Amino acid sequence: MRAAVFCGSARGSDAVYVEQTRRLVKVMADREVDLIYGGGRVGLMGSLANEAIEVGLHIIGVMPKSLVTHELAHTDINELKVVQDMHERKSVMAEHADFFIALPGGAGTLEEIFEVWTWAQLGFHNKACAFYNINGYFDPLLAFFKKMVVEGFMQQSYLDMLVVSDSPERLIEEALSYIPPNPKWGS
Template identity: 50%
Template sequence: MKSVCIFCGSANGNSTEYIDIAKQTGRLLADSNITLIYGGGRVGLMGAVADAALEHGGKVVGVMPRSLVEQEIAHDRLTELHVVDSMHQRKTLMAQLADGFITLPGGCGTMEELFEQWTWAQLGIHNKPCSLLNVAGYFDPLIDMIQKMTTSGFLRREYLEMLVIDISPAGILKQFKEYQPPKKKWQQ
């Protein structure tokens, strides 16, 4: 795995555990020689994961819409910053650049990014692993909802199981190495 896209909050959250896991993830990616692909921000967990990767000699590639760059929230020390015209272009480029996706705590935008890539994986648009880094039980309610989707007949078990869930970034990277995508949704 050469690159991993991180989806996470542009806020810090209300627990130091969130910042700590973002920093730990950035360090691990840098130490593993894995390029960090992310939304390009200098704020919140986004800034923390990027700063940690950069401080440990990692390569960090940001992708940000011009409107957000103009609001001066772009990180100014990245290895590379792609400025695009829209959020749709941002997500598409991040997906093209990444070999896998790790989701840290965040809000609506973070969840939307995760669900889009996970859906694309189900449809076979890509074969890249998607994950939840479940620090401090942050994603427990979401995991319960995903299990409810499965038991209610709206999500096949193999699509539940394709979502990598762990409490540590090292655990996620280990599972990424062993990841085997299921068959495309409509080819079963």
């Protein structure tokens, strides 16, 4: 099994984000879940990769060549796939992942998890999309998702398909046991 993990190229303002990222990696190792991620050596991405190296996970990084040339690529991971652009990065990560996890991050992290969640809603894949809600980071976003349902812009079933937890053990367990909803347009 392999999780695609989307996360920030910054570490965040509270040490809890790095601590809990490391904790998630330990749980992944316990459950024999390898890692595919953005390939970076900075921010939470770097912390994620460093811990994954420490616990012996197989790590695939996927990075556009323009970022590699800025020396942001992690050089100690098992495999670095250099791609043309961000679109190809997301496609390669999705292809190689069995499920997806969003850690705290910025607009890029949200864009990545939103795209695979949208693909799941459309039935393009049947993989779990998870938010590791460290320190309540995603609480305002989750409240907004509920507003989308209340206001009639999203079905409750699409919100229900998300795996959300502040416990890495529960998050990984739910992602591994995920059962997708019925396809949007039937079979």
